Every structure is written in C-alpha cells, then in structure tokens.
Amino acid sequence: MDARKIGMLGEVAASRYLRENGYEIVAGNYCTRLGEIDIIAENKQYLCFVEVKTRGENAYFAPAEAVGYTKRQKIIATAKQFLTTYKTKKQPRFDVLEVYAKQGKVDKIHLIENAFDANGR
Numbered sequence: 001m002d003a004r005k006i007g008m009l010g011e012v013a014a015s016r017y018l019r020e021n022g023y024e025i026v027a028g029n030y031c032t033r034l035g036e037i038d039i040i041a042e043n044k045q046y047l048c049f050v051e052v053k054t055r056g057e058n059a060y061f062a063p064a065e066a067v068g069y070t071k072r073q074k075i076i077a078t079a080k081q082f083l084t085t086y087k088t089k090k091q092p093r094f095d096v097l098e099v100y101a102k103q104g105k106v107d108k109i110h111l112i113e114n115a116f117d118a119n120g121r
Contacts, residue, residue, distance in 0.1 A: 006054050006055075006056055006101050007052075007054055009054065009099070009101060009104075009105075009106065010052050010053070010054025010099035010101065010106075011028070011029075011038060011039070011052050011054075013054075013099050013106040013109060014038070014039060014050065014052040014097045014099060014109070015028065015039060017097070017109045017111070018039065018041045018050070018097075018111075021111075022043050022044070023041040023042065023043050023048065024041060024042055024043075025039060025040075025041050026040040026041060026042055026047070026086070027039070027040040027082075028040075030078065030082060031078075032078050032081050032082075034074060034077040034078050034081060035074030035075060035077060035078040036074075036078065037049050037050070037051070037075055037078050037079060037082070038050055038051055038052040039052060039097075040082065042088070042090055045090060045091060046090055046091050046092070046093040047086075047088050047090040047091070047092050047093070048092075048093045048094075048095050048113075049075060049078075049079045049082075049092065049093070049094050049095070050095045050096070050097050051067050051071070051075060051094075051095070051096050051097070051115075052096075052097045052099060053066050053067060053096060053097070053098055053099070054098075054099040054100075054101055055098075055099075055100060055101070056101050056102075057100075057101065057102045057103070057107070059100075062098065063096070063098040063099065063100070064096045064098055064112055064115065067096050067115070067116075069120055072094070072116050072120040073120050075094060076094070076118055076119075076120060079092060079094070092118070093113065093114055094114065094115055094116050094117070094118070095111060095112060095113050095114070095115055096111075096112045096115040096116075097109065097110070097111050097112070098110040098111075098112065
C-alpha cells in the first residue's frame with residue numbers, strides 16, 4: 001500500500017476514533033497559506049487541533065516522531081488563524097493521533113493529548 005493510501009486510511013480511522021470517543025469533528029484538512037491541520041475536533045472541554053500520523057508495519061519510528069518543531073509551528077500558526085474566525089470559549093489543545101496499519105488495515109490507534117503546547121514544546 002502506498003503512503004498516500006495509508007495516510008487516507010489513517011485519517012478516516014482517526015475521525016471515526018474521535019467520534020466514538022465523544023468528540024465532534026469541526027473541520028477536516030483545514031488549510032491556509034500557513035499550513036494544514038488534519039482534524040479540528042471538540043469535546044466538552046477542549047477544541048483540539050489534531051495531527052494524524054499513520055505508519056505501516058515496517059516503520060522504524062513512532063508516528064508522533066514525524067511531528068517535529070517546524071511542523072508544530074505550522075500547526076500553531078494555522079490554529080491561530082482558525083481561532084480568528086471560529087469563536088469558542090473552549091481551551092485549545094494540540095494532539096497527535098498515531099495510527100498503526102498492518103496489512104492494509106488499522107491495527108492500533110493511540111491519541112496523545114497535549115502532545116505539544118502553543119510554543120511548540
């Protein structure tokens with residue numbers, strides 16, 4: 001399975017996982033000139049900006065390790081832009097959702113809440 005298909009599989013599984021765990025999807029693949037956020041979702045307390053990373057069975061590193069400093073800065077800038085038009089009283093949060101695929105199917109999902117803060121740390 002090529003990387004694009006694995007990525008699509010991961011994003012569909014991530015959305016399903018979030019809905020099944022009490023989140024409402026606000027936006028998917030939110031793009032601006034500053035960057036892209038895979039999923040924006042909210043639960044009772046938080047507005048979550050979720051980066052989805054999917055890896056196949058032969059991956060050497062955990063999916064979250066692919067969300068480096070530069071990627072985090074782009075997500076933060078895009079989130080700030082989103083918040084100028086989407087008014088909410090909920091606390092923003094940056095999450096990474098790891099999807100592990102095996103033989104073309106989702107094997108495991110791991111949500112890392114508060115994966116980084118608004119400073120990218």
